[in-house]
Amino acid sequence: MLKFSQIKLPKFNKKSAIIAASIVLVLLFVIAIFRSMPSKITLLEYDNFLQAGAIQNAIIDGDSVIIKALNRSYIIPKEMISLSELGQRVAVESSGDGGLIWVILILMLLAVVAFVVIKFTPLIKVAKKPQEKSESANLLESVSNQITPVVSDISFNDVAGIKDVKSELIEIVDFLKNPTKYSNLGIKMPKGVLMVGPPGVGKTLIAKAVAGEANVPFFYQSGANFVQIYAGMGAKRVRELFSMAKTYAPSIIFIDEIDAVGKARGGNRSDEREATLNQLLTEMDGFLSSSGVVVIAATNKIEMMDEALLRSGRFDRRIFVGMPDISDRNDILSIYLQGKRHSVDIGFVARSTTGFSGAALATLVNEAAINALRNGREIINNDDFKAVENRVIDGKKHLHSLSQNEKQIQAIYQSAKALMAEFCGINFNQISLLNDKFGASDTFLSSKSDLLGLIKVHLAGICAMNLITGELYTNSKNDIKIAKNIARELVMEYGMGDRIMPSDDETRELLERIRSEVNGLIDKMRSEIDALAKFLLENELASRADVIMIIQRINNG
Numbered sequence: 001m002l003k004f005s006q007i008k009l010p011k012f013n014k015k016s017a018i019i020a021a022s023i024v025l026v027l028l029f030v031i032a033i034f035r036s037m038p039s040k041i042t043l044l045e046y047d048n049f050l051q052a053g054a055i056q057n058a059i060i061d062g063d064s065v066i067i068k069a070l071n072r073s074y075i076i077p078k079e080m081i082s083l084s085e086l087g088q089r090v091a092v093e094s095s096g097d098g099g100l101i102w103v104i105l106i107l108m109l110l111a112v113v114a115f116v117v118i119k120f121t122p123l124i125k126v127a128k129k130p131q132e133k134s135e136s137a138n139l140l141e142s143v144s145n146q147i148t149p150v151v152s153d154i155s156f157n158d159v160a161g162i163k164d165v166k167s168e169l170i171e172i173v174d175f176l177k178n179p180t181k182y183s184n185l186g187i188k189m190p191k192g193v194l195m196v197g198p199p200g201v202g203k204t205l206i207a208k209a210v211a212g213e214a215n216v217p218f219f220y221q222s223g224a225n226f227v228q229i230y231a232g233m234g235a236k237r238v239r240e241l242f243s244m245a246k247t248y249a250p251s252i253i254f255i256d257e258i259d260a261v262g263k264a265r266g267g268n269r270s271d272e273r274e275a276t277l278n279q280l281l282t283e284m285d286g287f288l289s290s291s292g293v294v295v296i297a298a299t300n301k302i303e304m305m306d307e308a309l310l311r312s313g314r315f316d317r318r319i320f321v322g323m324p325d326i327s328d329r330n331d332i333l334s335i336y337l338q339g340k341r342h343s344v345d346i347g348f349v350a351r352s353t354t355g356f357s358g359a360a361l362a363t364l365v366n367e368a369a370i371n372a373l374r375n376g377r378e379i380i381n382n383d384d385f386k387a388v389e390n391r392v393i394d395g396k397k398h399l400h401s402l403s404q405n406e407k408q409i410q411a412i413y414q415s416a417k418a419l420m421a422e423f424c425g426i427n428f429n430q431i432s433l434l435n436d437k438f439g440a441s442d443t444f445l446s447s448k449s450d451l452l453g454l455i456k457v458h459l460a461g462i463c464a465m466n467l468i469t470g471e472l473y474t475n476s477k478n479d480i481k482i483a484k485n486i487a488r489e490l491v492m493e494y495g496m497g498d499r500i501m502p503s504d505d506e507t508r509e510l511l512e513r514i515r516s517e518v519n520g521l522i523d524k525m526r527s528e529i530d531a532l533a534k535f536l537l538e539n540e541l542a543s544r545a546d547v548i549m550i551i552q553r554i555n556n557g
């Protein structure tokens with residue numbers, strides 16, 4: 001029978017084992033002390049021991065006598081007994097230290113207890129799986145004055161997919177493990193790593209995995225809290241955070257939603273946010289990369305970030321974490337189905353969950369397991385996934401999963417862009433139904449031909465929709481914006497238009513001219529677009545090599 005406990009298996013935590021062992025040790029210690037503490041006896045009992053010859057030794061301790069009989073200690077007031085009579089039976093020692101020994105033992109016990117409490121209190125909190133804490137508990141913890149690190153038991157194995165991200169972070173892990181190795185060689189590590197990506201793709205999880213792999217404490221703070229909760233104290237909080245992290249170094253500071261603090265200044269200014277941001281900048285500049293503190297920040301709105309935060313020496317390393325592609329989704333689903341009895345076609349579920357983030361997939365698996373349980377089944381099957389898919393999507397409106405029709409539209413739209421890029425010599429690595437990235441990101445200069453090519457790429461989708469389906473869709477919004485921006489800059493700022501003193505009309509004319517050119521090109525590319533769209537529908541993803549292969553296949557008949 002499938003049990004609820006199987007749905008989320010609590011992990012075995014190394015730290016909880018240490019705490020449990022310490023508690024057992026303290027208990028044993030207490031029992032040992034109580035067992036060896038002398039118990040009071042009456043004169044009658046004493047006499048019985050004396051007459052039976054059961055007394056093994058005796059120690060005078062101030063006004064009392066401690067005797068050992070039948071392997072236990074007893075205490076009796078000195079004036080109640082005859083010391084000379086006792087002396088005839090056993091050796092009577094005089095010890096003024098007896099009390100002192102007890103005092104020392106008790107002090108030692110207190111020291112052990114205090115050590116365990118101080119050292120492991122934060123760990124006890126973490127052992128309760130931080131990500132499952134209720135929101136109010138999170139809030140309570142964050143408003144409490146104490147900044148405490150958590151110790152992460154998450155490793156890279158718990159993060160599915162995103163191989164490139166992991167390989168970028170391995171170096172940071174090594175640095176946190178051996179900061180001196182790097183400082184000895186004079187190697188400066190980046191102080192800050194900025195993770196950029198939509199919500200739920202695992203940015204926090206990745207940061208925790210870095211801490212877990214390096215086995216260093218992890219300080220979590222949400223950018224929004226600085227501004228909303230610590231009203232008037234954001235800057236102070238930042239200062240305390242860094243000072244605490246340095247005390248615990250090597251350590252990781254993780255600032256979630258950093259854009260809340262580092263929102264571009266201007267517009268609706270907030271003194272509070274500005275003070276917090278300035279403090280953050282001061283702290284980032286003030287600590288040495290050799291101090292062993294690495295700041296990892298996450299945002300899904302890099303375009304909203306204050307430029308000062310992005311300036312060199314602060315968040316020098318940027319890591320883009322995208323929505324999981326089909327193979328990532330496969331891995332994520334496998335992780336969450338591990339240890340559960342199922343007959344699920346993981347490949348099928350992965351294919352039908354385009355647009356699901358890692359967080360949504362985790363929820364989906366959990367809901368499917370609950371569905372199986374509700375229907376009295378021990379094994380989770382494909383139907384459980386079908387039954388709950390819509391619920392997960394409805395519950396998370398921002399995750400838009402694509403219908404078959406939407407997939408077809410996206411496939412044509414994206415294919416047209418990729419083929420246009422290949423035709424115009426615009427660089428790209430891969431395209432998917434939802435994502436693409438065109439143009440070299442690391443060049444210093446762009447030529448007029450590059451810019452014209454980019455405009456053609458961003459107009460290709462809308463032109464293809466018009467020509468092939470006779471309908472237009474809202475998916476063109478972003479591309480049109482980019483095309484307009486490039487055209488405006490080309491004409492107005494770079495002087496690449498017909499006139500040095502251009503007008504808006506010239507930008508408009510340029511865009512219209514390019515649009516008709518693109519229409520002509522798209523018309524000639526229809527067989528390639530059809531073939532690539534079919535490939536994208538099946539694989540959801542096409543590398544540049546796939547695109548070239550499809551072009552060659554069509555051209556060779």
Ligand code: ADP
Pocket residue numbers: 131158159160161162197198199200201202203204205206298332335357358359360362
């Ligand atoms: P973000 O910080 O990007 O908003 P989180 O790290 O908070 O996302 O992800 C939320 C949850 O989603 C994680 O705790 C985990 O359960 C799941 N998750 C997201 N991405 C992945 C992934 N790549 N592998 C495994 N689980 C993931």
